[in-house]
Amino acid sequence: MDKRALRIILFSLLCACQFAVLVWILGSALSLRFFAPVIRVECRLYDPYDPLEGRYLHLQPTKEEILLTNDRKLSEQLVDPSNGFRPRNAWVRYAPDSNGLWKPDCLFLKRPEASDGPFVPCFLKEIDSDRVLLVLPFDRYYLQEDLALKAEELLHGHFDFMPVMEISVGRKGNWAIKSLLVAGKPVENWVKEEGKTNNRAGQIQSASHSQSSIIMKTMLILSYILKIFS
Numbered sequence: 001m002d003k004r005a006l007r008i009i010l011f012s013l014l015c016a017c018q019f020a021v022l023v024w025i026l027g028s029a030l031s032l033r034f035f036a037p038v039i040r041v042e043c044r045l046y047d048p049y050d051p052l053e054g055r056y057l058h059l060q061p062t063k064e065e066i067l068l069t070n071d072r073k074l075s076e077q078l079v080d081p082s083n084g085f086r087p088r089n090a091w092v093r094y095a096p097d098s099n100g101l102w103k104p105d106c107l108f109l110k111r112p113e114a115s116d117g118p119f120v121p122c123f124l125k126e127i128d129s130d131r132v133l134l135v136l137p138f139d140r141y142y143l144q145e146d147l148a149l150k151a152e153e154l155l156h157g158h159f160d161f162m163p164v165m166e167i168s169v170g171r172k173g174n175w176a177i178k179s180l181l182v183a184g185k186p187v188e189n190w191v192k193e194e195g196k197t198n199n200r201a202g203q204i205q206s207a208s209h210s211q212s213s214i215i216m217k218t219m220l221i222l223s224y225i226l227k228i229f230s
Contacts, residue, residue, distance in 0.1 A: 032176050036168040039094050039102035039118055043163050056142045063103045066132045085127045093119040114171035141180045147191050154194050
């Protein structure tokens with residue numbers, strides 16, 4: 001076999017390996033998004049800006065703590081008698097409540113088994129006598145810049161709406177935000193619908209204001225005419 005044929009074979013094998021890796025990455029992402037279990041986590045949000053990646057909604061889960069009142073062994077593992085508590089990486093399992101929302105349920109210092117339930121990596125930020133504060137990984141939801149600004153503006157006027165993240169969670173703790181819901185609708189659709197509603201309300205208010213202005217002007221003209229002939 002000459003060198004040219006060998007180079008062609010090696011190049012073909014390299015291309016095949018790269019293609020296989022791309023297919024595996026794409027397959028893993030699609031599997032996570034469409035087939036992995038989904039948890040629903042309530043959150044708060046505001047709208048910051050990343051100069052490299054653009055406008056996004058910053059997500060802050062409403063539940064970011066684990067109670068340790070019933071797990072003294074774990075509490076002792078987290079707090080060293082000589083050095084005290086030191087921030088560290090861990091894993092947190094989620095469990096549903098009566099409203100169908102998922103909240104932190106159990107803390108693991110080593111990655112648990114898939115059979116233990118949906119879990120994600122986290123960072124242990126702080127501890128007091130009976131609880132640990134967590135830093136959770138799902139904290140960004142990217143939107144078009146105009147939609148992100150509008151979402152923040154509208155949500156500031158709807159304090160009764162608490163956004164909900166739908167998060168796909170894989171067997172090894174890998175995760176992906178599937179959607180962000182407001183009032184049960186994807187935030188993109190909700191922003192557009194609220195914008196249309198506000199526009200209609202503004203048009204009605206403007207028409208009402210115009211009618212009131214016309215009536216006032218008519219009354220002033222009539223009163224002026226009556227003064228002339230009186």
